[in-house]
Amino acid sequence: MKNSKEKLTRDLVILEQMAEEMPSYLMSDTLFWPMMKGDMPRLTLGGYLMRQYRLLALADLLDEGERTRLETAVAQFEEAIDEHVVRVEQKAHQELHTRLRQWGEHLKDFQNSKSISAANYSADVEVRAIIAALVNWLQTAPYQLDPKISPQIRRLDTNLRRHWRSGAFVWPDEWMPAYPQDGYWWLYGQFK
Numbered sequence: 001m002k003n004s005k006e007k008l009t010r011d012l013v014i015l016e017q018m019a020e021e022m023p024s025y026l027m028s029d030t031l032f033w034p035m036m037k038g039d040m041p042r043l044t045l046g047g048y049l050m051r052q053y054r055l056l057a058l059a060d061l062l063d064e065g066e067r068t069r070l071e072t073a074v075a076q077f078e079e080a081i082d083e084h085v086v087r088v089e090q091k092a093h094q095e096l097h098t099r100l101r102q103w104g105e106h107l108k109d110f111q112n113s114k115s116i117s118a119a120n121y122s123a124d125v126e127v128r129a130i131i132a133a134l135v136n137w138l139q140t141a142p143y144q145l146d147p148k149i150s151p152q153i154r155r156l157d158t159n160l161r162r163h164w165r166s167g168a169f170v171w172p173d174e175w176m177p178a179y180p181q182d183g184y185w186w187l188y189g190q191f192k
Helices: 004-027 045-057 064-081 085-112 118-124 126-138 149-161 173-178
Strands: 164-169 188-191
Touching: 004 045, 004 064, 004 085, 004 173, 045 064, 045 085, 045 126, 045 173, 085 118, 085 126, 085 149, 118 126, 126 149, 164 173
Parallel strands: none
Antiparallel strands: 164 188
């Protein structure tokens, strides 16, 4: 497993590529955009926002050059979305509905499995982190979160809590400042 610094550096490389391809992505009807460079996850608004949030929250773990690159990528993203508020909001809601279904399926799989490894959960919970990033984004003007979303998230969280045992942070400990336990309880423990 990569250490936290390597993961953050990888996140930065992915974020830069996502910011570069964001204008084309926003103009497309594709929700999961295949990026031009190989060995990259598909571009989605939520994938970008999750990484941007994490990198900005943990910028003190980056060196000066990496922080400059981060600022450049964020500025490029802001420029790409500047004139496309309605399109960005539509894509964000489309992805949010897809991610909620995806997270619900992960929870069903966890419930049906006899054993869930910590590694599986720590990878799959990224979907829940993307949901959080999208919701936070859509609650910031000029965007508006669809009021039907919050009850869906509460239902999924209630379901998870029934099978949850609080415990250690599932991602690298250095990332804990970005994800305080009171707001990100689903990153502190394991599925039982």
